Amino acid sequence: MNDNGRNFPAKDVLLLLPPLKEHLYGEGWRFSESPTVPLGLMYLATPLIKAGYHVNFIDLTVDRLEKDQYFNLLKNPDFILISCYTQSLKNTVKIIHDIRNVNHRAYIICGGHYCTDTGKHVEGSDMTVFGEADLYIVKILDLVGSKRSLSNIPGLSYKKNGRLVRNPGFQLVEDLDLVDPPSFDLVRNKQYGYLYGIRVDAMMPIITSRGCPFHCSFCTFQGVSYRERKVKPVIEEIKMRVQEGARLIIFYDDNFLLRRTRVIELLDRIIEQKYDLKLVIAGRVDLADLEIYRKLKEAGVIIVLFGIESANQDVLNFYKKRTTVGKIKTAVINANKAGILTYGNLIIGSPIEGLKHFEINRKILKKLPLDFLNVHILDYIYPSPLWHDAHKRGLIKENEYKITANEKLCGFSREELIKMQEKLIRTFYNNPKRILRLMYKLSRNLGLGYIITLIKLFYTRSIYRSAERFHDSAIAK
Numbered sequence: 001m002n003d004n005g006r007n008f009p010a011k012d013v014l015l016l017l018p019p020l021k022e023h024l025y026g027e028g029w030r031f032s033e034s035p036t037v038p039l040g041l042m043y044l045a046t047p048l049i050k051a052g053y054h055v056n057f058i059d060l061t062v063d064r065l066e067k068d069q070y071f072n073l074l075k076n077p078d079f080i081l082i083s084c085y086t087q088s089l090k091n092t093v094k095i096i097h098d099i100r101n102v103n104h105r106a107y108i109i110c111g112g113h114y115c116t117d118t119g120k121h122v123e124g125s126d127m128t129v130f131g132e133a134d135l136y137i138v139k140i141l142d143l144v145g146s147k148r149s150l151s152n153i154p155g156l157s158y159k160k161n162g163r164l165v166r167n168p169g170f171q172l173v174e175d176l177d178l179v180d181p182p183s184f185d186l187v188r189n190k191q192y193g194y195l196y197g198i199r200v201d202a203m204m205p206i207i208t209s210r211g212c213p214f215h216c217s218f219c220t221f222q223g224v225s226y227r228e229r230k231v232k233p234v235i236e237e238i239k240m241r242v243q244e245g246a247r248l249i250i251f252y253d254d255n256f257l258l259r260r261t262r263v264i265e266l267l268d269r270i271i272e273q274k275y276d277l278k279l280v281i282a283g284r285v286d287l288a289d290l291e292i293y294r295k296l297k298e299a300g301v302i303i304v305l306f307g308i309e310s311a312n313q314d315v316l317n318f319y320k321k322r323t324t325v326g327k328i329k330t331a332v333i334n335a336n337k338a339g340i341l342t343y344g345n346l347i348i349g350s351p352i353e354g355l356k357h358f359e360i361n362r363k364i365l366k367k368l369p370l371d372f373l374n375v376h377i378l379d380y381i382y383p384s385p386l387w388h389d390a391h392k393r394g395l396i397k398e399n400e401y402k403i404t405a406n407e408k409l410c411g412f413s414r415e416e417l418i419k420m421q422e423k424l425i426r427t428f429y430n431n432p433k434r435i436l437r438l439m440y441k442l443s444r445n446l447g448l449g450y451i452i453t454l455i456k457l458f459y460t461r462s463i464y465r466s467a468e469r470f471h472d473s474a475i476a477k
Helices: 039-050 067-075 086-102 113-118 137-145 231-243 260-273 290-299 313-318 325-337 355-367 385-392 414-429 432-445 449-459 463-476
Strands: 012-017 054-059 079-083 107-111 127-129 156-160 163-166 203-206 248-251 278-282 301-309 341-348 372-377 379-381 402-404
Touching: 012 039, 039 054, 039 079, 039 137, 067 086, 079 086, 079 137, 086 107, 086 113, 086 402, 107 113, 127 137, 203 231, 231 260, 260 290, 278 290, 290 301, 290 325, 301 325, 325 341, 341 355, 341 414, 341 432, 355 414, 372 414, 379 385, 414 432
Parallel strands: 012 054, 012 079, 079 107, 107 127, 203 248, 248 278, 278 301, 301 341, 341 372
Antiparallel strands: 127 156, 156 163, 379 402
8 A cells, every 4th residue: 555545556637627718729729817726626636635646737718728738638647627617518528528539548527516506417527526525535536546436425426337326415515624725836837817907916816715695596506505714724824825925815705704703803813914915805795884894905905896786776686686776885985985996796687677777777887986897798507596487487498507698588689788788888987087096096006007007908998808807717716
């Protein structure tokens, strides 16, 4: 046996993130804005490396590979672990086909949001994992490598004697502090660090909680319990990232602001450390007041990302957002008073919307002191409640896992929605007061150099495309 108690040699593992856009090579490759590394795969890398596996990583959203480079990387691994999303499912199936063509011995394992949300086995894979595999992944690979039974591992579907077997259950990490911090050694030379069209160096991600207690009707993440890490290990990880050179940290919690007492404790500890560090968080509009925003600012937070979704109360109710337009306005105003940049995500195309909703969105957002805006056309993604409702009404077919709003699903065609989307963006940014405020806040939060970059973005009319890329990356990361 080796040092890890195995009676078989260490194996080569490839971690792979498929692209959200069409999978192309070399000059045809399409850039997707990627602020930071995909944490899910990096959380798997740590225990595998500690257990003695040889681990490599491909991120096809940032790795501009020629065709021969791509296939050469697929030839040798014994295990290939693929992170699956509904938006990249077609690419995932194509990549599995590519692997089979050049590497007949590779054992392909799929996991990630698509698998967990749908409970479906990914076509062509040897195994699909449902849930969070952090504490199971080494044991799974050990059992496969030594050809032992997988029957005691929950939340798996896999091939056995030519048929598909489904182990009951779901893999869930109840105590997040049992999980080792993600390993970033595999991504040192990759092109991460783009945030809304602006290149930010030394940016690293941290997550302090998993799950979400809310149940928005467009969201696929339904029923996953909310869990928190203790403050002390979070502070220890921040210290680790600072020692590795981080100057900006993005907190990838679904809602960083969820529990006030914990937020204050964590912010106080960050303030005590006196790091020269900038922070980005995401949060609901109804969970913080001006006192919290001022403390966020003192701790180094420069951007808060809000899921605004709509400036119409009936649409918010339809999405089951459990908040109000008044709270949206208050949150943006308070964050602005604290000197924090704000990024809002808006969704158009719900089946209850008409032109009056569009006009209300346009008028309210024009006056709101929001700094950045992304307008997204509603996607019906399996297995969100919206998808199920549309499917029951015969508007979406069983195999249509992701459908963007159109004349069949709402009162507007795809082309009309795109025009509305573009008009909302133009109206929002065609505001001298907003631009001056944004430049001032950027200079205070990030330095004068970013003002030049921002001017270039507006001059080339690329800020809208940057918003789209940022939205795509948020899905993937």
